[in-house]
């Protein structure tokens with residue numbers, strides 16, 4: 380759909396196309412945008428995602444050795460969500476949850492797809508709709524810049540999933556500079572709107588230039604931009620200049636990782652500067668978070684959280700998380716209640732005036748009234764997780780955190796008193812532990828029974844902890 384000017388967003392009836400298996404059905408009027416003439420401009424939505432950034436590894440999180448002045452400025456302009464979560468402790472499933480607004484366990488997207496362009500099964504199932512598809516139909520210009528990692532076959536590419544302007548790589552990671560083009564996933568050409576384009580500068584800085592150009596180019600229209608950095612995910616390849624700036628960090632891995640975060644901070648700063656220069660700061664909602672916790676290995680710090688990327692302990696899923704909308708949300712404050720990357724879709728559709736889908740309910744919440752201080756209460760009473768490498772499930776309900784790993788007994792922590800998950804209270808409070816296990820069981824019944832990552836159908840049905848037939 381051709382984009383429309385910011386001040387002339389009109390109500391419309393949307394025809395939504397759903398693909399179920401190989402059958403495509405046209406469902407008319409499943410979504411009806413609110414009938415309104417938008418006197419006030421619908422805000423832009425900027426979602427910035429970092430990759431494998433540790434909980435402690437940003438200035439606004441208290442880092443002493445990795446300054447992030449631009450992210451700190453964003454924190455000062457908005458809210459630091461101190462209980463901010465993603466839906467999965469590693470890359471692709473976390474992004475599937477973000478872009479659908481639904482627990483990816485509902486549709487079995489719980490592994491990283493391999494980079495296999497001929498494989499038409501390994502990708503975010505086409506039966507799911509990504510929220511930018513709705514935004515595009517509602518008149519937003521939609522853009523993706525950075526890392527995709529939701530399927531390599533053409534039908535899974537961002538241009539087919541609601542993104543009108545694209546720049547980045549399709550796989551799960553990439554070299555940052557001086558790479559020799561090849562067929563390996565990390566050596567592939569960068570694609571602009573699906574066509575290869577040579578990139579000569581450091582990839583993170585290139586993404587910053589692209590993001591600044593996007594927000595400038597579309598200053599007169601409502602837009603959504605998903606700016607998905609691969610930094611500071613390996614391989615650590617900062618520029619020599621930036622690496623030298625961190626010479627004081629003794630651990631070589633952390634030194635390079637810190638330099639990568641610093642380059643990303645520059646790229647975010649360039650994007651924020653473009654918003655300022657074009658007068659769009661007060662009409663742009665910004666989210667920032669990491670797609671999962673920092674990985675084990677000496678580079679990242681998730682302090683004071685326990686665990687790492689791939690874990691369902693807090694270190695895997697509890698991430699640095701900012702939300703900003705100057706003039707609408709308080710500035711420079713902490714928001715302590717649980718929020719989730721699931722909430723991005725619900726919030727974006729709400730501000731765009733798009734009714735949330737009824738056939739596939741979203742699991743997120745419109746955060747606007749909570750963050751603006753207009754609504755008392757919490758966005759989420761509970762959040763759930765499951766992860767199949769460790770065969771783990773988890774639930775946070777208020778201050779209580781339940782986690783069960785493989786055949787081990789369930790563990791119980793009080794995060795208000797013990798954010799580092801050091802004191803397992805399961806024996807002391809067996810009743811509560813059993814109750815939380817029961818709630819996880821109930822949630823699991825709503826999720827995909829199989830690890831139905833398309834293309835991995837031959838993997839045996841997962842036996843999750845606590846399921847019928849297994850002794851508890």
Ligand SMILES: [Ca+2]
Pocket residue numbers: 430431469470612670671
């Ligand atoms: Ca990641």
